[in-house]
Amino acid sequence: MADVVLSGAIRSNLLSMQNTQKMLSETNLRLSTGLKVNSAIDNPTAYFTAQGLNNRASDLNTLLDSMGQSIQTLKAADQGITSIQKLVESLKATANQALETKISATTLTGKASTEVVGTGTTASGATNTLTDTSRGFTSGETITLTVGEKTFDFAITASSDVKSLVDAINNDAGGDLTGEGVTASIEDGQLHLEAASGRAVTVTTDSADNTALSKLLGTKTSSSNGVNRDKYERDFNNLREQIQQLADDASYKGVNLLKGDLLSVFFNEDQSSKMDIEGVELTPDGLLNIASVGATDGNHEFETDSNITALINGLNSTTDVLRQQASTFGGNLGVVEIRQDFTKNLVDTLQTGASNLTLADTNEEGAKLLALQTRQQLGTTALSLANQAEQGVLRLFG
Incomplete structure (x- = not known):
């Protein structure tokens, strides 16, 4: 089929309308995306420069x-x-x-019903032997003195008396009470113990019967009235x-x-x-x-x-x-x-910086859209006029 031959005026108007339509499409795209450069085809330099800036950002x-x-x-x-x-x-x-x-000493003074040494401040004589009837301890029994975390054991023999107990505590040959400042004495016929460290003092025996210990100390067998840190x-x-x-x-x-x-x-x-x-x-x-x-x-x-x-x-x-x-x-x-x-x-x-290279000016694109719409309408009118000029030829055959 042969191509339709268009006159020069019509073809010129048609090309103008096609360009206008293309520009309208571009303007609409810019308004819808907000970008004047949407791809590398639009502006390669601006597109790739903006892409680099955005990637770094x-x-x-x-x-x-x-x-x-x-x-x-x-x-x-x-x-x-x-x-x-x-x-x-x-x-x-x-x-x-x-x-x-300030550290203050702990004291323990026996409160037995009878003086452990009769009278005076010495502990000598048969009546003061720990194993006699008045004392009640047995040979082989152990008296344990506990001061804080430390203990001192006194093993009772047949000849042990109150004085030997006092001397053993004061001498402390094994150093079991080192640092506690323990001293033993007899005051007013009673056993008196003092711990300068301020820790609790307790006297116990390994006997199940505490009768002998009560005769030595009475009912008071422990004390915590000192002060320590x-x-x-x-x-x-x-x-x-x-x-x-x-x-x-x-x-x-x-x-x-x-x-x-x-x-x-x-x-x-x-x-x-x-x-x-x-x-x-x-x-x-x-x-x-x-x-x-x-x-x-x-x-x-x-x-x-x-x-x-x-x-x-x-x-x-x-x-x-x-x-x-x-x-x-x-x-x-x-x-x-x-x-x-x-x-x-x-x-x-x-x-x-990237936006400056790619973003569209919506005000400018909006103005362009209105102008292009007007141009499109004018192109349509111009095409119609050009077509009317060719239609005048038909009247020659009328």
Whole structure:
């Protein structure tokens, strides 16, 4: 089939209408997407440049999330230091309370119905033998003196008397009561025991029958009217353990700057700009250097004022360590926050630059749409006029 031959006027008007329609389609696309460059076909240079800018902005946005998490890690460490500082202050308070508590001796004085030595202050003579009828002990029986956590055993023989018991306690050849300051004496015919450490004093025997012990001491076989500092030793060690546990718990997403972990913060997309934040061992056994105090048999560290004073001085040094490390972490936090703000602004700059290359001006595109619609209407009118000119030929055959 032969092609339809169009006149020059009609073809010119048709081409103009096709161009107008194409421009209308482009304008409608720009208005609907908001972009003047929708693909590389529209403007390769602008498209790929904008794509590069947006890709970098996306990478930096991911880094912003990482920076935010790093800030939280630093804040967790700072909160840990603040809490540890409070516990150290509690340790100081406990030590000071111990220092202000003056140790007073525990005393135990027998209250037997009859004087254990008759009269006077000596324990000699057959009537004072522990195994005689008036005393009631048996040979081979053991008298046990307990002071705090320490015990002293006195084995009774047929010749043992009250004086030998007193002398054995005072001499303490085995050192069983070392550190307790125990002295034995006879006052007003009664057995008198004193423990300078202030710990409880108890006298018992391995006999099931306490009759003999009652004759020696009466009904009073224990005493706790002294004053010691054992409670403060336990309190101190419990607080120290809380510091250790708090340091263990001051982690964020598996990173604990108070246990020596390393935190690396990256500031650009190729990781060539970064900051390494080194953690420290802020534990009692680490930089805090807080040793547990002796609170066991033969090792009561709070017994002397000098030990407590030295401990308080050490805690003052611990406070200095905590303050210095808090300052260091605070400086690191400031740097990360500054870089975070910089990265946010840079992302905004990159996105704005990409938008300038690809975003359409909706006001301009709207004006174009109205103009093109008008041009389309005019083209239709012009095409109609051109067609009417050809129709005039038909009248020649009419």
